[in-house]
Amino acid sequence: MSEPAHPAQSRRPARTNATRQKLFDASMLLIGERGPASVTVDEIAAAAGVSKGTVYYNFGSKSEMIAALLEHGVEMLESRLVSLSPAAKAVDDLQEMLGAMLDFFAEYPSFAQLLVSEMWRTPGEWHETLTLLRERLVGVIGGAVERVAQENQVDTEITPASVAGAILGATFVIGLDRLVFHPDRSREQALAVVMTVIRGYLR
Amino acid sequence: MSEPAHPAQSRRPARTNATRQKLFDASMLLIGERGPASVTVDEIAAAAGVSKGTVYYNFGSKSEMIAALLEHGVEMLESRLVSLSPAAKAVDDLQEMLGAMLDFFAEYPSFAQLLVSEMWRTPGEWHETLTLLRERLVGVIGGAVERVAQENQVDTEITPASVAGAILGATFVIGLDRLVFHPDRSREQALAVVMTVIRGYLR
DNA sequence: CTACCAAAACTGACCGGTCAGTTCAAATAG
DNA sequence: CTATTTGAACTGACCGGTCAGTTTTGGTAG
Structure with a gap:
Protein backbone atom coordinates (compact mmCIF):
# COMPACT_ATOMS: atom_id res chain seq x y z
CA MET A 1 0.00 0.00 0.00
CA SER A 61 -5.52 13.54 -10.31
CA LYS A 62 -5.84 14.84 -13.82
CA SER A 63 -6.88 18.21 -12.46
CA GLU A 64 -3.88 18.52 -10.17
CA MET A 65 -1.59 17.55 -12.99
CA ILE A 66 -2.90 20.39 -15.10
CA ALA A 67 -2.55 22.82 -12.23
CA ALA A 68 1.07 21.73 -11.84
CA LEU A 69 1.55 22.13 -15.57
CA LEU A 70 0.26 25.68 -15.47
CA GLU A 71 2.53 26.55 -12.58
CA HIS A 72 5.52 24.96 -14.22
CA GLY A 73 5.00 26.92 -17.42
CA VAL A 74 4.53 30.26 -15.74
CA GLU A 75 7.62 29.65 -13.62
CA MET A 76 9.64 29.02 -16.76
CA LEU A 77 8.38 32.21 -18.34
CA GLU A 78 8.86 34.25 -15.19
CA SER A 79 12.41 33.09 -14.69
CA ARG A 80 13.26 34.13 -18.21
CA LEU A 81 11.82 37.58 -17.68
CA VAL A 82 13.61 38.33 -14.43
CA SER A 83 16.96 37.08 -15.66
CA LEU A 84 17.08 39.58 -18.51
CA SER A 85 20.07 41.94 -18.50
CA PRO A 86 18.88 45.48 -17.76
CA ALA A 87 19.19 48.02 -20.57
CA ALA A 88 20.05 51.71 -20.38
CA LYS A 89 16.53 52.97 -20.94
CA ALA A 90 13.45 51.61 -19.25
CA VAL A 91 11.58 51.43 -22.53
CA ASP A 92 14.25 49.20 -24.02
CA ASP A 93 14.04 47.04 -20.94
CA LEU A 94 10.36 46.60 -21.47
CA GLN A 95 10.87 45.88 -25.14
CA GLU A 96 13.35 43.14 -24.36
CA MET A 97 10.92 41.67 -21.90
CA LEU A 98 8.11 41.55 -24.41
CA GLY A 99 10.44 40.09 -26.99
CA ALA A 100 11.31 37.34 -24.55
CA MET A 101 7.63 36.68 -24.01
CA LEU A 102 7.00 36.40 -27.74
CA ASP A 103 9.92 33.99 -28.00
CA PHE A 104 8.55 31.93 -25.17
CA PHE A 105 5.15 31.68 -26.81
CA ALA A 106 6.74 30.71 -30.09
CA GLU A 107 8.67 28.01 -28.27
CA TYR A 108 5.66 26.70 -26.33
CA PRO A 109 2.61 27.63 -28.42
CA SER A 110 0.50 24.97 -26.74
CA PHE A 111 1.17 26.48 -23.37
CA ALA A 112 0.19 29.93 -24.59
CA GLN A 113 -3.00 28.44 -26.00
CA LEU A 114 -3.78 26.68 -22.75
CA LEU A 115 -3.24 29.86 -20.80
CA VAL A 116 -5.56 32.04 -22.89
CA SER A 117 -8.24 29.39 -22.97
CA GLU A 118 -8.33 29.03 -19.19
CA MET A 119 -7.23 32.44 -17.96
CA TRP A 120 -10.65 34.08 -17.97
CA ARG A 121 -12.84 31.02 -17.35
CA THR A 122 -15.17 31.65 -14.43
CA PRO A 123 -15.95 29.65 -12.55
CA GLY A 124 -13.02 27.55 -13.68
CA GLU A 125 -11.29 24.54 -12.25
CA TRP A 126 -7.96 26.33 -12.13
CA HIS A 127 -9.20 29.86 -11.65
CA GLU A 128 -7.50 30.44 -8.32
CA THR A 129 -4.22 29.01 -9.51
CA LEU A 130 -4.39 31.16 -12.61
CA THR A 131 -5.30 34.30 -10.71
CA LEU A 132 -2.15 33.89 -8.67
CA LEU A 133 0.00 33.14 -11.68
CA ARG A 134 -1.41 36.11 -13.56
CA GLU A 135 -0.61 38.39 -10.67
CA ARG A 136 2.99 37.25 -10.75
CA LEU A 137 3.34 38.02 -14.44
CA VAL A 138 1.54 41.35 -14.13
CA GLY A 139 3.88 42.13 -11.25
CA VAL A 140 7.00 41.54 -13.31
CA ILE A 141 5.72 43.55 -16.26
CA GLY A 142 4.24 46.18 -13.97
CA GLY A 143 7.67 46.82 -12.47
CA ALA A 144 9.08 47.57 -15.89
CA VAL A 145 6.11 49.78 -16.73
CA GLU A 146 6.59 51.78 -13.55
CA ARG A 147 10.19 52.43 -14.40
CA VAL A 148 9.06 53.65 -17.79
CA ALA A 149 6.59 55.96 -16.05
CA GLN A 150 9.40 57.38 -13.92
CA GLU A 151 11.75 58.02 -16.80
CA ASN A 152 9.17 59.44 -19.22
CA GLN A 153 6.09 61.58 -19.52
CA VAL A 154 3.12 59.24 -19.52
CA ASP A 155 -0.65 59.37 -19.63
CA THR A 156 -1.53 59.80 -15.95
CA GLU A 157 -5.16 58.88 -16.61
CA ILE A 158 -4.12 55.27 -16.92
CA THR A 159 -2.56 53.30 -14.07
CA PRO A 160 0.65 51.33 -14.63
CA ALA A 161 -1.13 48.19 -13.41
CA SER A 162 -3.81 48.39 -16.07
CA VAL A 163 -1.16 49.06 -18.69
CA ALA A 164 0.69 45.97 -17.50
CA GLY A 165 -2.48 43.89 -17.77
CA ALA A 166 -3.16 45.20 -21.24
CA ILE A 167 0.39 44.50 -22.35
CA LEU A 168 0.27 40.98 -21.00
CA GLY A 169 -3.00 40.27 -22.78
CA ALA A 170 -1.95 41.98 -25.99
CA THR A 171 1.29 40.02 -26.09
CA PHE A 172 -0.66 36.80 -25.68
CA VAL A 173 -3.02 37.44 -28.54
CA ILE A 174 -0.46 39.01 -30.85
CA GLY A 175 1.90 36.12 -30.23
CA LEU A 176 -0.83 33.57 -30.95
CA ASP A 177 -2.16 35.50 -33.90
CA ARG A 178 1.26 35.43 -35.43
CA LEU A 179 1.67 31.70 -34.89
CA VAL A 180 -1.78 30.75 -36.11
CA PHE A 181 -2.89 33.29 -38.69
CA HIS A 182 0.28 35.04 -39.84
CA PRO A 183 3.25 32.67 -39.75
CA ASP A 184 4.93 34.97 -42.25
CA ARG A 185 5.04 37.84 -39.79
CA SER A 186 8.50 38.32 -38.31
CA ARG A 187 9.35 38.56 -34.65
CA GLU A 188 10.25 42.20 -35.15
CA GLN A 189 6.91 43.04 -36.72
CA ALA A 190 5.04 41.37 -33.89
CA LEU A 191 7.19 43.18 -31.36
CA ALA A 192 6.56 46.50 -33.08
CA VAL A 193 2.81 45.99 -32.75
CA VAL A 194 3.08 45.11 -29.08
CA MET A 195 5.24 48.18 -28.48
CA THR A 196 2.43 50.27 -29.97
CA VAL A 197 0.69 49.92 -26.62
CA ILE A 198 3.65 51.48 -24.85
CA ARG A 199 3.94 54.25 -27.41
CA GLY A 200 0.32 55.16 -26.79
CA TYR A 201 1.02 55.27 -23.08
CA LEU A 202 3.84 57.80 -23.53
CA ARG A 203 2.90 61.45 -23.84
CA MET B 1 -37.25 7.61 -41.33
CA SER B 61 -24.80 17.07 -33.76
CA LYS B 62 -23.25 18.76 -30.76
CA SER B 63 -20.36 19.97 -32.88
CA GLU B 64 -22.61 21.56 -35.50
CA MET B 65 -24.62 23.23 -32.80
CA ILE B 66 -21.51 24.88 -31.42
CA ALA B 67 -20.42 25.99 -34.88
CA ALA B 68 -23.85 27.58 -35.38
CA LEU B 69 -23.53 29.21 -31.99
CA LEU B 70 -20.20 30.77 -32.93
CA GLU B 71 -21.62 32.07 -36.17
CA HIS B 72 -24.71 33.45 -34.51
CA GLY B 73 -22.67 35.34 -31.92
CA VAL B 74 -20.28 36.86 -34.42
CA GLU B 75 -23.18 37.90 -36.61
CA MET B 76 -24.77 39.71 -33.67
CA LEU B 77 -21.53 41.52 -32.91
CA GLU B 78 -20.86 42.35 -36.54
CA SER B 79 -24.32 43.78 -37.09
CA ARG B 80 -23.85 46.07 -34.12
CA LEU B 81 -20.55 47.34 -35.42
CA VAL B 82 -21.71 48.13 -38.93
CA SER B 83 -24.91 49.85 -37.78
CA LEU B 84 -23.01 52.45 -35.79
CA SER B 85 -23.66 56.05 -36.78
CA PRO B 86 -20.51 57.50 -38.34
CA ALA B 87 -18.76 60.27 -36.42
CA ALA B 88 -16.95 63.33 -37.71
CA LYS B 89 -13.45 62.03 -37.15
CA ALA B 90 -12.28 58.54 -38.06
CA VAL B 91 -10.62 58.11 -34.67
CA ASP B 92 -13.92 58.76 -32.92
CA ASP B 93 -15.54 56.26 -35.21
CA LEU B 94 -13.04 53.65 -34.17
CA GLN B 95 -13.49 54.55 -30.54
CA GLU B 96 -17.23 54.08 -30.79
CA MET B 97 -16.69 50.75 -32.45
CA LEU B 98 -14.41 49.50 -29.70
CA GLY B 99 -16.82 50.78 -27.10
CA ALA B 100 -19.58 48.77 -28.75
CA MET B 101 -17.34 45.71 -28.66
CA LEU B 102 -16.66 46.15 -24.96
CA ASP B 103 -20.39 46.51 -24.37
CA PHE B 104 -21.07 43.36 -26.34
CA PHE B 105 -18.54 41.40 -24.32
CA ALA B 106 -20.00 42.72 -21.09
CA GLU B 107 -23.42 41.61 -22.28
CA TYR B 108 -22.30 38.17 -23.44
CA PRO B 109 -19.20 37.39 -21.36
CA SER B 110 -19.61 33.67 -21.96
CA PHE B 111 -19.48 34.20 -25.69
CA ALA B 112 -16.31 36.26 -25.39
CA GLN B 113 -14.80 33.54 -23.26
CA LEU B 114 -15.76 30.87 -25.78
CA LEU B 115 -14.25 32.87 -28.60
CA VAL B 116 -10.86 33.43 -26.97
CA SER B 117 -10.63 29.84 -25.85
CA GLU B 118 -11.23 28.46 -29.33
CA MET B 119 -9.89 31.19 -31.60
CA TRP B 120 -6.28 30.07 -31.64
CA ARG B 121 -6.78 26.32 -31.16
CA THR B 122 -4.97 24.37 -33.86
CA PRO B 123 -5.95 21.95 -34.98
CA GLY B 124 -9.37 22.74 -33.62
CA GLU B 125 -12.81 21.37 -34.33
CA TRP B 126 -14.08 24.80 -35.36
CA HIS B 127 -10.88 26.30 -36.63
CA GLU B 128 -12.09 26.89 -40.16
CA THR B 129 -15.35 28.42 -39.02
CA LEU B 130 -13.44 30.67 -36.64
CA THR B 131 -10.88 31.70 -39.22
CA LEU B 132 -13.69 32.94 -41.42
CA LEU B 133 -15.45 34.71 -38.58
CA ARG B 134 -12.23 36.34 -37.45
CA GLU B 135 -11.62 37.63 -40.94
CA ARG B 136 -15.02 39.27 -40.95
CA LEU B 137 -14.36 41.07 -37.69
CA VAL B 138 -10.84 42.08 -38.70
CA GLY B 139 -12.36 43.37 -41.92
CA VAL B 140 -14.83 45.62 -40.16
CA ILE B 141 -12.22 46.99 -37.77
CA GLY B 142 -9.64 47.18 -40.52
CA GLY B 143 -11.91 49.48 -42.51
CA ALA B 144 -12.08 51.91 -39.63
CA VAL B 145 -8.32 51.70 -39.11
CA GLU B 146 -7.68 52.50 -42.74
CA ARG B 147 -9.83 55.58 -42.54
CA VAL B 148 -7.81 56.64 -39.51
CA ALA B 149 -4.64 56.09 -41.53
CA GLN B 150 -6.00 58.33 -44.28
CA GLU B 151 -7.00 61.16 -41.98
CA ASN B 152 -3.89 61.12 -39.79
CA GLN B 153 -0.16 60.65 -39.77
CA VAL B 154 0.50 57.05 -38.77
CA ASP B 155 3.38 54.66 -38.29
CA THR B 156 3.89 53.33 -41.80
CA GLU B 157 6.05 50.49 -40.51
CA ILE B 158 2.91 48.76 -39.32
CA THR B 159 0.15 47.62 -41.65
CA PRO B 160 -3.48 48.53 -40.94
CA ALA B 161 -4.39 44.85 -41.01
CA SER B 162 -1.99 43.95 -38.24
CA VAL B 163 -3.22 46.92 -36.23
CA ALA B 164 -6.77 45.67 -36.69
CA GLY B 165 -5.79 42.21 -35.50
CA ALA B 166 -4.02 43.66 -32.49
CA ILE B 167 -6.99 45.84 -31.63
CA LEU B 168 -9.40 42.95 -31.91
CA GLY B 169 -7.26 40.79 -29.65
CA ALA B 170 -6.54 43.59 -27.21
CA THR B 171 -10.23 44.40 -26.92
CA PHE B 172 -10.98 40.77 -26.17
CA VAL B 173 -8.49 40.46 -23.38
CA ILE B 174 -9.07 43.89 -21.90
CA GLY B 175 -12.80 43.29 -21.93
CA LEU B 176 -12.41 39.92 -20.23
CA ASP B 177 -9.80 41.22 -17.81
CA ARG B 178 -12.21 43.87 -16.72
CA LEU B 179 -15.05 41.40 -16.23
CA VAL B 180 -12.99 38.80 -14.43
CA PHE B 181 -10.20 40.54 -12.57
CA HIS B 182 -11.24 44.18 -12.29
CA PRO B 183 -15.04 44.49 -12.05
CA ASP B 184 -14.45 47.91 -10.47
CA ARG B 185 -12.90 49.25 -13.67
CA SER B 186 -15.33 51.48 -15.59
CA ARG B 187 -16.20 51.15 -19.24
CA GLU B 188 -14.38 54.42 -19.90
CA GLN B 189 -11.18 53.22 -18.26
CA ALA B 190 -11.22 50.04 -20.27
CA LEU B 191 -11.88 51.98 -23.44
CA ALA B 192 -9.02 54.35 -22.66
CA VAL B 193 -6.63 51.43 -22.40
CA VAL B 194 -7.82 49.97 -25.69
CA MET B 195 -7.43 53.34 -27.36
CA THR B 196 -3.82 53.36 -26.23
CA VAL B 197 -3.11 51.01 -29.11
CA ILE B 198 -4.46 53.56 -31.59
CA ARG B 199 -2.56 56.39 -29.95
CA GLY B 200 0.65 54.44 -30.38
CA TYR B 201 -0.19 53.93 -34.05
CA LEU B 202 -0.55 57.65 -34.64
CA ARG B 203 2.59 59.65 -35.32
C1' DC C 1 32.48 -7.44 -5.27
C1' DT C 2 28.13 -9.49 -4.22
C1' DA C 3 24.01 -10.73 -1.86
C1' DC C 4 20.33 -8.80 0.12
C1' DC C 5 16.64 -5.60 1.35
C1' DA C 6 13.18 -1.91 1.95
C1' DA C 7 11.35 1.86 -0.05
C1' DA C 8 10.25 4.29 -4.18
C1' DA C 9 8.57 4.22 -8.65
C1' DC C 10 5.98 2.20 -12.00
C1' DT C 11 2.60 -0.97 -14.34
C1' DG C 12 -1.74 -2.16 -16.67
C1' DA C 13 -5.94 -4.73 -16.20
C1' DC C 14 -10.12 -3.59 -14.32
C1' DC C 15 -14.44 -1.16 -12.51
C1' DG C 16 -18.21 1.93 -12.21
C1' DG C 17 -20.04 5.55 -14.34
C1' DT C 18 -20.93 8.91 -18.06
C1' DC C 19 -22.06 10.63 -22.41
C1' DA C 20 -22.97 11.42 -27.54
C1' DG C 21 -25.75 9.85 -30.55
C1' DT C 22 -29.98 7.03 -32.15
C1' DT C 23 -34.59 5.70 -32.41
C1' DC C 24 -39.47 6.15 -32.24
C1' DA C 25 -44.26 6.36 -30.99
C1' DA C 26 -47.16 9.73 -29.23
C1' DA C 27 -48.38 14.59 -28.46
C1' DT C 28 -48.81 19.35 -30.03
C1' DA C 29 -48.82 23.40 -32.79
C1' DG C 30 -49.53 26.13 -37.08
C1' DC D 1 -52.35 17.61 -42.64
C1' DT D 2 -47.59 18.56 -41.84
C1' DA D 3 -43.78 20.21 -39.28
C1' DT D 4 -42.02 20.18 -34.93
C1' DT D 5 -41.34 18.63 -30.36
C1' DT D 6 -41.36 15.34 -26.66
C1' DG D 7 -39.55 11.97 -23.54
C1' DA D 8 -37.81 7.93 -22.60
C1' DA D 9 -35.17 4.00 -23.58
C1' DC D 10 -31.04 2.08 -25.49
C1' DT D 11 -26.13 1.33 -27.03
C1' DG D 12 -21.63 1.23 -27.39
C1' DA D 13 -17.61 3.59 -26.70
C1' DC D 14 -14.84 5.92 -23.61
C1' DC D 15 -12.77 7.63 -19.39
C1' DG D 16 -11.12 8.80 -14.61
C1' DG D 17 -9.55 6.58 -10.95
C1' DT D 18 -7.97 2.23 -8.29
C1' DC D 19 -4.99 -1.30 -6.79
C1' DA D 20 -2.43 -5.60 -6.34
C1' DG D 21 1.57 -6.83 -8.19
C1' DT D 22 6.35 -5.87 -10.47
C1' DT D 23 10.64 -3.50 -11.31
C1' DT D 24 14.25 -0.19 -10.11
C1' DT D 25 17.09 2.20 -6.96
C1' DG D 26 20.25 3.17 -3.54
C1' DG D 27 22.08 1.65 0.33
C1' DT D 28 24.07 -1.85 3.80
C1' DA D 29 26.31 -5.92 5.38
C1' DG D 30 29.11 -9.87 4.69
Missing part, protein backbone atom coordinates in the same frame (compact mmCIF):
# COMPACT_ATOMS: atom_id res chain seq x y z
CA SER A 2 2.43 2.66 1.28
CA GLU A 3 0.21 5.71 0.62
CA PRO A 4 1.63 7.41 -2.50
CA ALA A 5 1.97 10.77 -0.72
CA HIS A 6 3.33 12.80 -3.61
CA PRO A 7 7.09 13.01 -3.42
CA ALA A 8 8.08 16.31 -1.88
CA GLN A 9 9.38 18.68 -4.54
CA SER A 10 12.39 19.39 -2.37
CA ARG A 11 13.55 15.79 -2.63
CA ARG A 12 15.01 14.69 -5.95
CA PRO A 13 14.35 10.99 -6.29
CA ALA A 14 16.19 10.26 -9.47
CA ARG A 15 13.64 9.02 -11.97
CA THR A 16 10.74 11.08 -10.72
CA ASN A 17 11.97 14.37 -12.12
CA ALA A 18 12.60 12.87 -15.53
CA THR A 19 9.15 11.29 -15.48
CA ARG A 20 7.52 14.56 -14.52
CA GLN A 21 9.36 16.38 -17.28
CA LYS A 22 8.15 13.84 -19.83
CA LEU A 23 4.61 14.25 -18.56
CA PHE A 24 4.89 18.02 -18.76
CA ASP A 25 6.09 17.95 -22.33
CA ALA A 26 3.49 15.46 -23.49
CA SER A 27 0.55 17.01 -21.71
CA MET A 28 1.48 20.56 -22.70
CA LEU A 29 1.33 19.60 -26.33
CA LEU A 30 -1.86 17.57 -26.21
CA ILE A 31 -3.78 19.82 -23.86
CA GLY A 32 -2.79 22.95 -25.71
CA GLU A 33 -4.05 21.49 -28.93
CA ARG A 34 -7.32 19.97 -27.82
CA GLY A 35 -8.12 21.38 -24.40
CA PRO A 36 -7.91 19.82 -20.97
CA ALA A 37 -11.30 18.13 -21.10
CA SER A 38 -10.82 16.44 -24.45
CA VAL A 39 -7.49 14.86 -23.65
CA THR A 40 -7.52 11.61 -21.73
CA VAL A 41 -5.07 10.59 -19.08
CA ASP A 42 -4.37 7.44 -21.09
CA GLU A 43 -3.32 9.54 -24.06
CA ILE A 44 -1.02 11.71 -22.02
CA ALA A 45 0.56 8.71 -20.36
CA ALA A 46 1.07 6.99 -23.71
CA ALA A 47 2.58 10.12 -25.28
CA ALA A 48 4.95 10.46 -22.35
CA GLY A 49 5.92 6.82 -22.62
CA VAL A 50 4.69 6.12 -19.14
CA SER A 51 1.84 4.14 -17.67
CA LYS A 52 -1.41 5.63 -16.51
CA GLY A 53 -0.74 4.65 -12.94
CA THR A 54 2.40 6.75 -12.93
CA VAL A 55 0.35 9.85 -13.61
CA TYR A 56 -1.71 9.16 -10.52
CA TYR A 57 1.39 8.30 -8.54
CA ASN A 58 3.10 11.60 -9.32
CA PHE A 59 0.06 13.86 -9.33
CA GLY A 60 -3.07 12.94 -7.49
CA SER B 2 -38.00 10.99 -42.93
CA GLU B 3 -34.39 12.22 -42.70
CA PRO B 4 -34.55 15.29 -40.45
CA ALA B 5 -32.87 17.42 -43.13
CA HIS B 6 -32.15 20.48 -41.04
CA PRO B 7 -34.66 23.18 -41.78
CA ALA B 8 -33.14 25.60 -44.25
CA GLN B 9 -32.03 28.76 -42.48
CA SER B 10 -33.81 30.82 -45.11
CA ARG B 11 -37.20 29.37 -44.14
CA ARG B 12 -38.73 30.60 -40.89
CA PRO B 13 -40.81 27.78 -39.51
CA ALA B 14 -42.45 29.55 -36.63
CA ARG B 15 -41.46 27.70 -33.49
CA THR B 16 -38.05 26.68 -34.77
CA ASN B 17 -36.50 30.10 -34.39
CA ALA B 18 -37.68 30.44 -30.80
CA THR B 19 -36.33 27.00 -30.02
CA ARG B 20 -33.00 27.85 -31.57
CA GLN B 21 -32.77 31.09 -29.65
CA LYS B 22 -33.40 29.27 -26.39
CA LEU B 23 -30.68 26.79 -27.28
CA PHE B 24 -28.30 29.60 -28.17
CA ASP B 25 -28.81 31.36 -24.87
CA ALA B 26 -28.50 28.24 -22.76
CA SER B 27 -25.52 26.77 -24.56
CA MET B 28 -23.67 30.09 -24.73
CA LEU B 29 -23.80 30.37 -20.97
CA LEU B 30 -22.86 26.79 -20.17
CA ILE B 31 -20.20 26.40 -22.82
CA GLY B 32 -18.60 29.73 -22.04
CA GLU B 33 -18.30 28.80 -18.41
CA ARG B 34 -17.07 25.24 -18.68
CA GLY B 35 -15.91 24.73 -22.24
CA PRO B 36 -17.50 22.83 -25.12
CA ALA B 37 -16.16 19.43 -24.15
CA SER B 38 -17.29 19.52 -20.53
CA VAL B 39 -20.89 20.43 -21.25
CA THR B 40 -23.28 17.63 -22.17
CA VAL B 41 -26.07 17.83 -24.68
CA ASP B 42 -28.50 16.72 -21.98
CA GLU B 43 -27.48 19.68 -19.85
CA ILE B 44 -27.91 22.18 -22.64
CA ALA B 45 -31.29 20.79 -23.57
CA ALA B 46 -32.44 20.89 -19.96
CA ALA B 47 -31.20 24.45 -19.48
CA ALA B 48 -32.99 25.53 -22.64
CA GLY B 49 -36.18 23.84 -21.48
CA VAL B 50 -36.16 21.62 -24.52
CA SER B 51 -35.76 17.92 -25.07
CA LYS B 52 -32.59 16.29 -26.26
CA GLY B 53 -34.28 15.06 -29.39
CA THR B 54 -34.99 18.64 -30.39
CA VAL B 55 -31.30 19.44 -30.36
CA TYR B 56 -30.66 16.67 -32.85
CA TYR B 57 -33.65 17.65 -34.90
CA ASN B 58 -32.51 21.27 -35.27
CA PHE B 59 -28.78 20.73 -35.46
CA GLY B 60 -27.32 17.46 -36.54
